[in-house]
Structures are given as C-alpha cells and as structure tokens.
Amino acid sequence: MKDIAIIGGGPAGAAAAIEARKLGLGVVLFERERFPRGKVCGEFLSVESLPLLEEHIPEVLARGAVIDRAEFIGRSGESHAFSLPRPARGLSRAAMDEALWQAAGREGCELREGVGVRRAQKQAVTARGERHWILETHAGERVAARSLIVACGRWWALEGIPSPAAQVKSAGAGEWMGVKAHFRGVAGRSAVEMYYFRGGYCGLAPIENGLYNACCLVHRGRAGGRRVAGFCEWIGSVGRHSALDERLRGAAQEGKTLTTAPVRLARRASELDGALVAGDAAGFLDPFTGDGIAMALRSGGLAARTVAASLRQNEMRGNAGEMDQSGYGEAFARASARSYGIAGILRALVCAPEGVQHAAAAALPWLGVRLFNGTRWRGSEL
Numbered sequence: 001m002k003d004i005a006i007i008g009g010g011p012a013g014a015a016a017a018i019e020a021r022k023l024g025l026g027v028v029l030f031e032r033e034r035f036p037r038g039k040v041c042g043e044f045l046s047v048e049s050l051p052l053l054e055e056h057i058p059e060v061l062a063r064g065a066v067i068d069r070a071e072f073i074g075r076s077g078e079s080h081a082f083s084l085p086r087p088a089r090g091l092s093r094a095a096m097d098e099a100l101w102q103a104a105g106r107e108g109c110e111l112r113e114g115v116g117v118r119r120a121q122k123q124a125v126t127a128r129g130e131r132h133w134i135l136e137t138h139a140g141e142r143v144a145a146r147s148l149i150v151a152c153g154r155w156w157a158l159e160g161i162p163s164p165a166a167q168v169k170s171a172g173a174g175e176w177m178g179v180k181a182h183f184r185g186v187a188g189r190s191a192v193e194m195y196y197f198r199g200g201y202c203g204l205a206p207i208e209n210g211l212y213n214a215c216c217l218v219h220r221g222r223a224g225g226r227r228v229a230g231f232c233e234w235i236g237s238v239g240r241h242s243a244l245d246e247r248l249r250g251a252a253q254e255g256k257t258l259t260t261a262p263v264r265l266a267r268r269a270s271e272l273d274g275a276l277v278a279g280d281a282a283g284f285l286d287p288f289t290g291d292g293i294a295m296a297l298r299s300g301g302l303a304a305r306t307v308a309a310s311l312r313q314n315e316m317r318g319n320a321g322e323m324d325q326s327g328y329g330e331a332f333a334r335a336s337a338r339s340y341g342i343a344g345i346l347r348a349l350v351c352a353p354e355g356v357q358h359a360a361a362a363a364l365p366w367l368g369v370r371l372f373n374g375t376r377w378r379g380s381e382l
Ligand SMILES: Cc1cc2nc3c(=O)[nH]c(=O)nc-3n(C[C@H](O)[C@H](O)[C@H](O)COP(=O)(O)OP(=O)(O)OC[C@H]3O[C@@H](n4cnc5c(N)ncnc54)[C@H](O)[C@@H]3O)c2cc1C
Pocket: 007, 008, 009, 010, 011, 012, 013, 030, 031, 032, 033, 040, 041, 042, 043, 044, 045, 046, 115, 116, 117, 118, 151, 152, 153, 154, 156, 157, 158, 177, 178, 179, 215, 216, 217, 260, 263, 278, 279, 280, 281, 287, 290, 291, 292, 293, 294, 296
C-alpha cells in the first residue's frame, strides 16, 4: 500500500512525485511510455519553471539554450520584439522529462516505466468508511494507494474516472493540431521567434546541442487533412510564411516530425471523486503563453502538498471517512484563472485576420511584458 499513486510521468507527475517524497510519503509513479521520448512542445522553459529544474536537474538544464527575448514576425517579415522579464531556457522534452523522471527515482519514488494504468477505482476497505484507490495496469497488475494524482497530460482515458471530454468547464475555439521538428544549422539567436499567420503560428526556439525546435499550433480548419511528413513541406502547405522559410533555409531537419491532435484548449476539473488532477490533465492553456510546463510543475507540487496535509489530518482522525482535499481545487482556480482569461484573448488574435494580428503585434514592445506576466500561474501557497 502506497500513500500516493501518480499516473503520468511528465513534468506534473514527476514534480508531484518529488514533492511527495520530500514530505515523506511513499510514492509509486506510472508512465506508459519509455524515456527518452519526444513530445510536441515548444520546449520553451519560462523562468517560473526554472527553480525546480535548477534544484533537481541542474546539469541537464545547464545544457539548455538561454532565451532572453520574444519576437513576433508576420508573413511579410515585419517583426516586433520585447525583452523577457528574466531569461528563460530552451531544452528538449526528451532531455528534460527523462532527467525529471530519474530525479524522482533518486528521491525514492517507485518508478513504473512503460506501465500504463487502465483503470482507477475507489473502494471501501474498512467499516469506518476508509477508502483506497485500486489501480489496474494494462498488464492486469493491481496496485493499492491511499490517494491518487492524475497527471496524464492533455488527453487521457482511465476507466473509473470521467474522461476529459466529460469534464470541460470552458472550452476555446474548436480543435487544433500541434506539429514539431528539430533542426540543425539555424543561425543562433537568444530569442523565441513566433511566426504568425491567420489560424496558427510556428514558434522557433534554440535548445541544447546547437539545435532549434520548430513547433506549430494550427487550427484544424486551416490544417485540413494534409498528411504530415517533412515539417517544412507541411508548414509550407498550411501557412506559407516567407520569413520562416528564409530562417529555415539551409537548415536540416533532425529526427522525425511529431504531431498531436486534437489539441483542445479547455479548462477541466481539478478534482475528481477525491483524485487530484494536475498539469494539462486539469486543463490546457494556450501554448502561446509558454507557461504550460511551469503550471504542470507547480500544480503537481501543490497536489502533493495537499495530499500530504490531508493524509496527516486523516491519520489524526483515526483514518475514518473521506480525506478532505477541497483546498486544492480552490487554490488551482485562483492560481490559473487569470492565465486562462488572458490566453483567451491571445487565442482570439491567433484566429483574427492578419491586419488585426499586425496591429496587436505592433503593441507588443510596450504591452508584451504585461501580457506575458498576466498569463503566469500565481499563488502564495506555492
Ligand atoms: C503545440 C504545443 C506547444 C507547447 N509549447 C510549450 C512551451 O513552449 N512551453 C511550455 O511551458 N509549454 C508548452 N506546451 C504545453 C506543455 O507541453 C504541457 O503543458 C506540459 O507537457 C504538461 O505536462 P503534464 O505533465 O501535465 O503532461 P504531459 O507532459 O503530457 O505528461 C503526461 C504523461 O502521462 C502519461 N500517461 C497518460 N496516460 C497514462 C496512463 N493511463 N498511464 C500511465 N501514463 C500515462 C503520458 O504518456 C505522458 O508522458 C505546449 C503544448 C503544445 C501542444
């Protein structure tokens, strides 16, 4: 019997596992894939995500590229930039997620790599009403835990728990798809570059080992059903952007093009029948904000602290009845509400005619930092 089972070994699950171990809990962490694994992501690590990474994976983080500016570039090459309040980093998800997973292992978590959880159900185990979670893996193994954190990412299915589609509290405009690839031979700049067009954008950011990550989010209406093979051909067919073409001219794609769909920008439930939900599983914020990873790390930590406090409380009550974890949902909503509000405005701009996009981009040199700061996760309890 573990104190806490965590499903999902991305940033939210790993941060929850590390925090829970620091608080002395027995933790089992499940990840259905094997590391290192790539992921469709801009691989921009906002300054808010850096403290935890500096503490637990300093060597890997130090390999990442420094990013101190954001630049927004229209199709005809007009560009508007602002300096980031503090430098961010560019680091591949393959490197970061594997390092965080190993850090969770060093803290003493039981790591279950390559093990997908199929079902999670609460069962009464004592006459006093104490209930435990019983998890069943795809291989049929059963594991019991006093509490559960769901950190399965944007899109998941677990028997016994309402699916993400059933929990949507507020949804953004339609469906999107994400596409990414790494490139070698792009001239280095310490900036995250956003190449925008109506119905989507492509972010270009330096990462480790002299590589660049190109990552697009495109509305399904714009992307149509076009097959994705080479990244450059695909982006050329959905949103031809001469400034981006110019930037990638002479660069060589390294590795596969990764895709993910559907991407639904939506807020969901952060508590489900006593399970705490962290990271993207509790809602997906527009990646334009570059704060998804920081929110995943912080909500994972918050979920672990909430579980630790309620386990202590329950022990004092003689382990009778349900654990009280109600504070988590409120803290989550307080910390993320403003981010969702501002991200909604940014998302409307991504769908707006290019004239409106240019006008908005022109305001960025003086409004950019304020908008950027407005999308950050906030909360003193963190
Ligand atoms: C196009 C795009 C660009 C983005 N760019 C950025 C960016 O530049 N910066 C930024 O900060 N954020 C960005 N994001 C957001 C960022 O990727 C997410 O916010 C972050 O990955 C959330 O972490 P997580 O741990 O919640 O989920 P994930 O990273 O998705 O991890 C969830 C894990 O759970 C595992 N899992 C799922 N189901 C099960 C199961 N049943 N059993 C076991 N394991 C399971 C999955 O395999 C996965 O590894 C971007 C997202 C997209 C789509």
